[in-house]
Amino acid sequence: MSNRLLHSQSPYLLQHAHNPVDWFPWGTEALEKAKTENKPILVSIGYSACHWCHVMERESFEDEATAKIMNAHFVCIKIDREERPDIDNIYMEAVQAMGLQGGWPLNVFLMPNQKPFYGGTYFPNQQWKGLLSNIADAFEKHEDQLAESAEGFGTSLNRKETDKYGILAGNRELDPDELAEIATKVISQFDSEWGGMNRVPKFPMPAIWHFMLDYAVLSKNNGMMEKVFFTLKKIGMGGIYDQLRGGFARY
Structure with missing residues (x-):
């Protein structure tokens, strides 16, 4: 069994090429599929030397039952942060804007238009499966509310750093x-x-x-x-x- 990561250059992506998850690399094919089928996107970002990335792969991404949920309800995209630091920066900032702790593996849920509405880092398998099911249910029943949340986070990401963190200009000396x-x-x-x-x-x-x-x-x-x-x-x-x-x- 293999997925679309089989033709990647990244060792990290190749590591996931035989997962039962129907992984896509970041690109037009995956993004168009999400729009056409109106499915939320799951972006999972990691890198080869990341310990918890390996743990989550072993516990969840190699697990048939977990992969079945992911494949049924999401367009799943795997990203090597060392290959695409630009995308990693965007979604890491998004997760932190949600008030959540950043880190890797970084797992972010997006609307079909790529705007994030929820995310996190490592999840134990039972918690991960529960989260997948809850988000799939929420997208089916409350898509408009998720879209509203995604718009709010998008607005936050576009704010200036000084506004975002309440930084005031001044010449105050350190005490x-x-x-x-x-x-x-x-x-x-x-x-x-x-x-x-x-x-x-x-x-x-x-x-x-x-x-x-x-x-x-x-x-x-x-x-x-x-x-x-x-x-x-x-x-x-x-x-x-x-x-x-x-x-x-x-x-």
Whole structure:
């Protein structure tokens, strides 16, 4: 059994080429099918190194019962975010505009005109099947309401960043006491064994360590500076550092 992803160049899409889900790559064929048959579109975005993308494939996209629901009620499109970061950015922003947490796999439900009305990231299989059934039912019975929601999210996406996040122009200086409080709170979560923040998952957060290094230099706090250096050494000793040509990659 294979689907339309079989002719893709992307390793990630080829990975899904033998799913029982009738996947389409992003393109005219899938988008026209959604309009012609008046079906909602399911866009599922991921990439090869994404752990939860593999989990959701194994649990749901390789499952015959789940695929049956997806094929019956949706035009299903698989996207490699490394191949189409432009589409990924649009729908990631849409999901965040809905007040939902972004991440991958990114699963977004669109009206036949490609406007998003709901989305999310990883869903366990039972929850995913329930969501598929509920959305299919809502589209059948309340398509006009879903279309209205999609229009609202479209308006939100077109707003300026300053309006969207309530950013006000001004020349307000940072308060030294506030900076000290932020630095103290961050360093209180420091992992003295492995470096970085004492939490899971342990993704590197460059902005945090840029700030901490700048603050340590300005405040002449050698102890804080050593913690930053310790973190950088641990990152450099780990698997995300390119030992041949330098630089870091998250996975």
